[in-house]
Amino acid sequence: MNLLSNTLYDVAIIGAGIAGTYCASVLQKAGYRVCLIEKGRGTGGRASSRRLPPQEEGVQQSCDLGAPFFHAKAGQLVNDIQQWLADDVIAAWPAADQADKGLAYTGIPSMSALTRYLAQHCDLYTQQRISHIDRTDNIWSLRNDSYKTLIKAKRVVITAPAAQTAHLLTSPDAPTAWLQQAHIASRQCLPQWAAVVTEEAEKSNSMLSNMPDMLEVDHPVLAKIIHDTAKPGRSNNSAGSNKSSRWVLQANLEWSELHKDSNVDDIGELMLAAFKQLLLDKAGASPELVQPDLTQPDLIIATPHLWRLGRHQPSSDVSNQVEEQQAGMLWDPSSGLAVSADWLGAGTIVSAIHSAQQLCQAMMVDGNID
Numbered sequence: 001m002n003l004l005s006n007t008l009y010d011v012a013i014i015g016a017g018i019a020g021t022y023c024a025s026v027l028q029k030a031g032y033r034v035c036l037i038e039k040g041r042g043t044g045g046r047a048s049s050r051r052l053p054p055q056e057e058g059v060q061q062s063c064d065l066g067a068p069f070f071h072a073k074a075g076q077l078v079n080d081i082q083q084w085l086a087d088d089v090i091a092a093w094p095a096a097d098q099a100d101k102g103l104a105y106t107g108i109p110s111m112s113a114l115t116r117y118l119a120q121h122c123d124l125y126t127q128q129r130i131s132h133i134d135r136t137d138n139i140w141s142l143r144n145d146s147y148k149t150l151i152k153a154k155r156v157v158i159t160a161p162a163a164q165t166a167h168l169l170t171s172p173d174a175p176t177a178w179l180q181q182a183h184i185a186s187r188q189c190l191p192q193w194a195a196v197v198t199e200e201a202e203k204s205n206s207m208l209s210n211m212p213d214m215l216e217v218d219h220p221v222l223a224k225i226i227h228d229t230a231k232p233g234r235s236n237n238s239a240g241s242n243k244s245s246r247w248v249l250q251a252n253l254e255w256s257e258l259h260k261d262s263n264v265d266d267i268g269e270l271m272l273a274a275f276k277q278l279l280l281d282k283a284g285a286s287p288e289l290v291q292p293d294l295t296q297p298d299l300i301i302a303t304p305h306l307w308r309l310g311r312h313q314p315s316s317d318v319s320n321q322v323e324e325q326q327a328g329m330l331w332d333p334s335s336g337l338a339v340s341a342d343w344l345g346a347g348t349i350v351s352a353i354h355s356a357q358q359l360c361q362a363m364m365v366d367g368n369i370d
Contacts (some may be wrong), residue, residue, distance in 0.1 A: 016044020108233025
């Protein structure tokens with residue numbers, strides 16, 4: 001049996017997204033021995049960033065292909081936000097502020113910087129998929145696809161998307177009611193296509209130079225357009241910079257569901273064509289703008305990414321929670337098993353954090369570290 005670590009952890013957290021890394025940070029500071037196990041190459045979850053080819057000077061670039069920012073209303077996460085701002089982990093981004101959702105914040109230099117910051121003092125195991133969990137003699141074993149034990153811990157926190165959580169909750173040591181809840185939530189999760197478009201040489205009078213930095217559209221293909229290089233803390237948005245401009249296109253959920261099994265290259269062509277046509281339509285309403293030439297490769301699209309579990313659409317029974325972006329959690333102190341996730345509430349970054357806060361409070365009230 002080749003464990004990833006010989007440490008018997010107080011808490012093993014499956015998933016290194018927002019909820020998982022927030023839990024890890026709080027519990028580690030409280031004296032728990034904590035580890036994070038992540039199936040991907042790094043932290044982030046839905047706040048992941050994509051690495052882009054380095055520019056001529058060799059500077060590594062990245063782009064927020066998942067959640068581009070998060071909103072917090074007055075009174076929400078005040079202490080956390082103040083600390084993250086002071087530590088230069090996040091920055092306010094007024095371009096994405098919304099009256100009904102609150103002020104917008106984005107990670108710097110990328111959204112995944114926040115999860116890296118939260119996980120910095122915890123043991124982190126990446127590219128490790130946990131497929132089975134079981135409990136013997138009050139100790140949880142976390143196993144991979146081959147049923148090989150990778151980690152042993154006294155408590156387990158699952159922070160995966162609902163469908164993946166449901167798979168783990170098939171364990172005979174997990175409460176049956178939780179499995180049903182995860183199955184229901186998994187049917188409320190919809191896929192979403194996202195892609196990065198680069199304008200190689202920004203033109204001062206192009207349509208893109210006059211576009212808002214964040215735009216939500218009612219469009220048959222696109223839902224949201226985000227000027228990624230306009231965000232604070234990005235390496236190529238300094239004054240006088242003549243570098244390329246990057247935009248993230250998020251497709252709408254209905255179109256993404258319809259095309260979830262389509263060829264990725266075809267998706268790229270469709271999304272780029274939709275973006276160019278949208279620019280033409282807007283330029284037609286503003287004759288002073290230079291209309292983009294659809295025959296010229298001035299806009300280059302990178303391979304799109306499908307978030308198969310991209311958007312959680314909460315059911316009506318949590319409608320009151322949705323407005324306040326609250327989320328619940330699941331905690332069984334007798335077995336030491338827990339679930340913390342955005343899908344237990346509104347499906348937002350703030351609801352993921354609220355879920356993690358509630359869980360950490362419950363865990364520290366219900367039991368000693370040992």
